[in-house]
Amino acid sequence: MISNEMLQLGTKRSVIREIFEYGKIRAGEIGAENVYDFSLGNPNVPAPECVKEALLELLNSNDSNVLHSYTSAQGDAGVRKTIADSINERFGTNVTANHIYMTVGAAASLCICAKALTMPGDEFITFAPFFPEYRVFVESVGAKLKVVPVNTDNFQIDFKSFKALLSPNTKAIIMNSPNNPSGVVYSEETVKELCSILEEKSKEYNHPIYLISDEPYREIVYDNIKVPYLMNYYKNTLVCYSYSKSLSLPGERIGYIAVSDQMEDGGNMYAAICGAGRALGYVCAPSLFQFVIQKCIGATSDINAYKENRDILYNGLTKFGYDCVRPDGAFYLFVKALEEDANAFCEKAKKYELLLVPGDDFGCPGYVRVSYCVKQSQIVNSLPAFEKLIQEYQA
Numbered sequence: 001m002i003s004n005e006m007l008q009l010g011t012k013r014s015v016i017r018e019i020f021e022y023g024k025i026r027a028g029e030i031g032a033e034n035v036y037d038f039s040l041g042n043p044n045v046p047a048p049e050c051v052k053e054a055l056l057e058l059l060n061s062n063d064s065n066v067l068h069s070y071t072s073a074q075g076d077a078g079v080r081k082t083i084a085d086s087i088n089e090r091f092g093t094n095v096t097a098n099h100i101y102m103t104v105g106a107a108a109s110l111c112i113c114a115k116a117l118t119m120p121g122d123e124f125i126t127f128a129p130f131f132p133e134y135r136v137f138v139e140s141v142g143a144k145l146k147v148v149p150v151n152t153d154n155f156q157i158d159f160k161s162f163k164a165l166l167s168p169n170t171k172a173i174i175m176n177s178p179n180n181p182s183g184v185v186y187s188e189e190t191v192k193e194l195c196s197i198l199e200e201k202s203k204e205y206n207h208p209i210y211l212i213s214d215e216p217y218r219e220i221v222y223d224n225i226k227v228p229y230l231m232n233y234y235k236n237t238l239v240c241y242s243y244s245k246s247l248s249l250p251g252e253r254i255g256y257i258a259v260s261d262q263m264e265d266g267g268n269m270y271a272a273i274c275g276a277g278r279a280l281g282y283v284c285a286p287s288l289f290q291f292v293i294q295k296c297i298g299a300t301s302d303i304n305a306y307k308e309n310r311d312i313l314y315n316g317l318t319k320f321g322y323d324c325v326r327p328d329g330a331f332y333l334f335v336k337a338l339e340e341d342a343n344a345f346c347e348k349a350k351k352y353e354l355l356l357v358p359g360d361d362f363g364c365p366g367y368v369r370v371s372y373c374v375k376q377s378q379i380v381n382s383l384p385a386f387e388k389l390i391q392e393y394q395a
């Protein structure tokens with residue numbers, strides 16, 4: 001017998017993937033330029049030039065022993081030091097190479113953290129709207145995911161609901177800012193209130209509640225908005241970072257976990273992360289890309305291209321009368337569906353070749369996600385379709 005749970009996971013495609021696959025079929029029928037596919041969060045802006053230069057330099061070095069060999073299980077020490085120094089320089093922390101664990105993207109970082117923390121009966125809490133894979137990651141290590149309902153006033157945290165979900169079984173909180181799918185950045189005020197509740201509850205329950213900051217979109221922010229670095233607000237913080245979005249390298253699978261230098265029993269936490277990486281088979285992240293990252297430290301793709309897309313889409317849709325959450329970061333626009341059932345709304349949108357993702361799986365029914373990490377021409381050309389869609393509802 002095989003695991004029924006895994007069978008279910010492997011056979012049921014995510015809604016996002018379903019829509020993406022539909023888009024490919026439709027493109028074959030009517031031409032890709034006539035399909036407005038806003039389903040995936042695949043960065044369309046190319047990786048910065050330094051990635052190519054680093055790759056060529058590394059490959060031409062001909063040191064294949066270094067390039068293609070196993071690094072230390074937790075990642076090359078020099079690479080980890082470069083990352084630690086960069087974090088300290090930007091955020092005033094004191095992390096070292098021994099707080100950094102190299103991983104294959106944020107997904108692996110989150111799985112490793114969940115595995116490293118979970119004991120029988122443990123619960124994790126996250127805030128709607130949330131990245132749907134959190135449920136998979138948390139449940140696969142035997143923990144339970146509880147979700148704080150969305151606060152549609154401003155998409156910050158509804159603290160009353162949050163407090164109601166906390167219990168002595170709460171092991172960790174997963175927070176994602178800038179947020180997929182809302183594009184919202186949690187404010188410093190929100191972060192401070194969250195951390196003060198966590199301090200208080202950790203004391204009351206007599207065990208730490210950990211804060212996991214999932215931040216693959218950290219650098220993708222607009223209008224000089226600051227994204228608070230959670231280690232500076234809460235000692236028991238684990239940062240899950242990825243270069244998938246900031247350097248447009250999602251297929252290269254590279255990122256890291258950073259353990260706060262203030263973490264209680266931080267040495268053991270790091271050891272448990274190494275243990276979880278080992279148990280999950282995630283040791284030794286791709287060596288070539290570890291070294292590329294080291295050479296490109298501090299670089300990002302052209303974030304301004306996303307800002308231009310954001311402005312055209314947000315201004316266009318709000319002008320037509322759509323109710324949109326104004327995104328301060330990431331590359332998603334979260335739009336109120338024009339009827340209660342977002343799935344039905346997305347079906348209607350398909351008539352105009354608009355491929356949107358219903359918010360239900362993100363824990364936010366009644367909304368849809370529009371991924372604007374696409375060519376600007378797609379956004380401009382799609383606007384008449386969005387207008388016709390809203391007119392159908394107004395008729």
Ligand code: PLP
Nearest residue numbers: 041105106107131176180242244
């Ligand atoms: N967390 C969030 C919020 C994401 O949006 C994504 C990918 O879209 C991930 C984690 C996984 O990122 P990675 O490609 O680095 O595994």
